[in-house]
Amino acid sequence: MENQVSRRNFLNRLGVTVGAAAAATAVPATYFAGPRPAHAAIKVKGNIPDKPFKTGHITFLTGPANLLGEPGRKGHLLAAEEINAEGGFLGKRKIETIVADEAAGTDANVKELRRMKLSEKIDLFTGVISSGNTPALGPVAEELGVLTMFNDGCTDFLFDKAVPKPKYVFRVTNIQSADGVTSAVGAAKAWPQAKKVGSIQPDYSYGRNVHEHFMLAFQKLVPGAASVSEAWPKLGTTDFTPHITKLLSDKPDALICGLWGGDYVAFYKQALRYGLFDKMKVATTLAFGGQPHAIGKDHPEGVLAGAHANYFFTHPAKGRWPINDSFVERYYKRWNEYPSFESDGAYVSLYLLKAAIEKANLLVGGWPEDDVIISLLEGMGMDTPAGYLYIRPDNHQGYKDTVIGMTKNDPKYDFPIWDPKSIITIPIRDITAPPNWPKPGTSHNESTAAANWLKTTWLT
């Protein structure tokens, strides 16, 4: 009983807000994106060259991760078009983007980044979806001294180990360990009686990370919770029925699922045939991680649908956060579809830079040096479609409150969305390690700094 109270207190302490309350407390103060009213035109100090601002954008143009790369490209292009419509950065430097396919592989991506910097003389490097790539590209970007805004590739490893003291490299989307923890908090809030946990995860590092961080958080939040069934389908699995029947026979109360894209669709369709969703509660990290229209209406309702702990376009709800209303409207007008978290990440990256360049110009005049832009990006806060984004100066990582919700069909859309009443928002500070927390391999050997922080600080 004491533990139950502690858990509830803890959830309350986490600052988790539910449904409309989240948005009601967050009224934006600024209008940051999109065409500006004429009177709001920026004031520019000094002479600005009119040479194009060259941007290298590596993202997935092909392969499974194009599901993520394409909305990212669309977000990037929309932001570039909007900024260019105002004349470009500081009204003078129009954005020109060179695109390359991230599916070419890590080695090729590294070569392409070098080529972009050394031959094409890019001013900015953006994009990158894969967590297999950011740890390889980050150090090269530092070595080349190219200002870099990763949209994703959100592995903790990037700033934990690969680039522990970044100068040029920034990342906008939430850190990866928040994914499993967000689902755990959502599941604990929704199903506090669920003690027996099943887990189905892709059999590579992402699946292991989700399983670890989910269980770590969930077991703290739901005392007595234990893993009773684990399924690890190999990459390329198309028949999930052996895993489904095993899960059913182990009778968990709740299931955490880290499958994504076509694997998740194949899984849920096969699971429907076995009545799995009637027999256990299901939490996911990525059911809403791709383009919203990628999921059909046959998807069951009441599933905790993760959006990679970042953003889903229906939240904050229409009328409650004009920046999101405006972004969704403009994105839909441009592309005839709704944005995903990757769209938001890529879009915000360019506007974040724009804000830093404008501030830097006001400080120093003319076109600011990278060092000045970087100093302004560090610690910068900005209202974005997903909410308030903060760039932590110690590790250049973007942090924003995480969100998750339950699936529900709405006649307005031909795909499921989050049930507005079920959406929870979790302050990011409550689920990630604070600045300067020891990195893995220093005073501890946990897989992430977040894991160590969760273990040593939560409910202790």
Place this chain on the structure above:
Amino acid sequence: MHRGFDGPAVRRMRHGRLASRDPIRRGVVKRVAGVAMTAGLLVAGGQSGAGHSVGHYPSYYPDEIRIDAVDPAAAAKGLGDETLHAYVSGTPAFAGPVPGHVKSVRSLGSFLVLSFNTASARFASADGRCTAARGILAALSEEKAAGFIFHPYPVTPYHADYLHHLDRIDAVTAVIGGGSTPASSLKVGAKGGLAEAMVKARWGLAADGADAVLEEVPVDELIAAAGVRFDGWSGPPWAKEGWFQAHQLLAPGLDAASRRAVDEDYARLIHGETVGLTERVNLERRLVEALNNGCQRTVVGYAPKEENVNEAYPAGIENVAYDSLSGLNSPVFFRTVKLKDYPWNGKLHLGVRERSDAAWNPVAGFTDVMGRLIWSAIGDPAMIQFPFNASWMPNRLQSVVTKVEGQSGGIRVPADAVRPQSGTGALQRVDARTFASAKVTYEVLASPFEDGTEMGVADLIYPFVFAYRWGAKTDTGDNTSEPRLAATLASMQERLAGLKFVRMERTTHAIAEGMNIVQKTPVLEVYLRNVPGDEQQMAALAPPWSTVPWHLLALMEEAVIRGYAAFSEEESKRRRVPWLDLVRDPALRAKLQDLIVQFERERYRPETLKDLVTADEAQARWRSLGAFAEKNGHFLVANGPYRLKEWTPDSVVLQAVREATYPLGFGTFDRFVNPPRAVIEAVTQDSGEIAVRASAEMILKMGRKYQAVKEPLLRKTMRGTLGLLVVSRYLLIGPDGTVLNVDKMQWREDGRFTINLPERLPPGPYTIILAIFLDGNSMLPSAKMLRFRVGGAASPG
């Protein structure tokens, strides 16, 4: 010869090395730079942490493909009730209107060819035939039969070289009917459904003794007749060229003297004996003109093929690429088609009209519609034909071509290169002073075969050995020749100067965080003579590639030598033995199993491979094949994107190869779906400059829907989020019909394409033909022809 690409970006592409900024190149070969994991060693390691995206997902979108033989009525029902996704190479019989969700793709289906009875005195002379032909053409120019398009020229808008003949097509069409014999005075026969319907309705079918016969010639048959698609080789590289198909269609009707003259030009074309594109285009035009002379056979038109697909949501399909000539029955279809309700995975259900009666073997089998479809998924060609032009794109290998002008040689073939000996296939060192005119360096995307054996150099070289062994001899009574391979060998023998294994590269690539794969890339050089001008066609001539292992080829050889079966249908009939079927012949299965046991015991490897394969390795291979056959009930071991899972007489089920060792993945060929098209909007002439404005017609995916978009073609025009590859082409034709220049137009910053005419042109009438091609799409181009006179009115200066 136009295939829609000639700009610097494409030259980089054709040179085989990565041109990472070229979107098509990226789309086609993205895995070569990094995701081309081929050796089959999956290792976990690298960083800790997470990241859900995976850069490579092996094989293509559907995880299962079912192909059923269904009649047209059942196909219509299946498409209507959304249980069938597509009907390949057939026409469904809809009882009523075609349901709205059923769409069609259109490719060149067949030619309609008129041939005269030259034994008749009336048609013994060219004058007699041509006068009669004009009469029939005049009548058919008004023909309204469903599907028929009047086009009295063998090169059609579906051919990549259509642009090169536009003035000739115009000229031929203009004289229709002039000085003709009324067609009503002729007895006309017909072959083929459409031809029979047309002749019957117009003249009544002549029962016998026809003066002329209208014949429908399916393009599929024409391509199949062009050469054996043996193993992973795809037949003659120029098989889709209009001039080549014109030769196939019309040359057989020529008299001996005309044939000799025509074949000289034909030989020059296939041997690349021209310098520069202008000379080549003139030669193509001369060939086609000569083929039309004499009117023994005359093309009167063509019939596009419509194939239906189910585009309903959520049960339908999307992302369908198809070939301009072969339609859906082409490798690019399976490598793009996607179920609408699945980002990937899902079960694809196809229908074909007839069950596969052709034997299933990779040498001279899989020859019918269903067989070709099955093999295009199980096998993996070295290169795949560009869907909407006549060139090739890499599939399982990358190539870099080094070429010297002239065909006599200039590149010394290294002394350690080998060449198979005709008749035995034995690999012998080349002569000390062997020269070639081209060297093609290949990097092969190796991958394990279905029986688990690793691909090695022996597998890549053995198809050469096989072709030289089986294609060389006429029958000597010992069952060691296969006439169907003779054309393949003939083409290779006169070109192959030597081949050399250079090295085996091994690289490690990350496909996801903590998931690496070791890629094995054999590098080989092939030395060639008498090569065509196009580098991709050159690379497609004799690629070191096999989609089946050497031990399966050796097993089939032995079966044929022992008289168990024959590779081809023709030989099986001649020798009165079964047509070799690796899957469905129970009697053969028992014999093959016995052979495998014997070979394993004897540690057998062909004599020619003894330097490349040890006895132990050979024994392991036979053991693997035996185990595979035991487990799967068949011997069809390959290394393509799908494997045979189940089969009945009327149906097969194929399963995606999702092992990470398969080096290609979905998305690779998506760029070829819904190809954009340039439309010429305005052509203006001002003094010595011709200026062109064009639009881009594109179909863009927006959410779950597709939307047709037309935008002015400017430098900033994009195809959704991707850039466009824009290639322009013009021909300047002189007063005597000679092509004076073939070049690209200048693309100005304001979006205009311009041509600056030469300053000093002799007086006379000139013609400019021009077109613009987007992303390699040369099908049904919006070509324009402009005539002007120098030295008179409207002189451009």
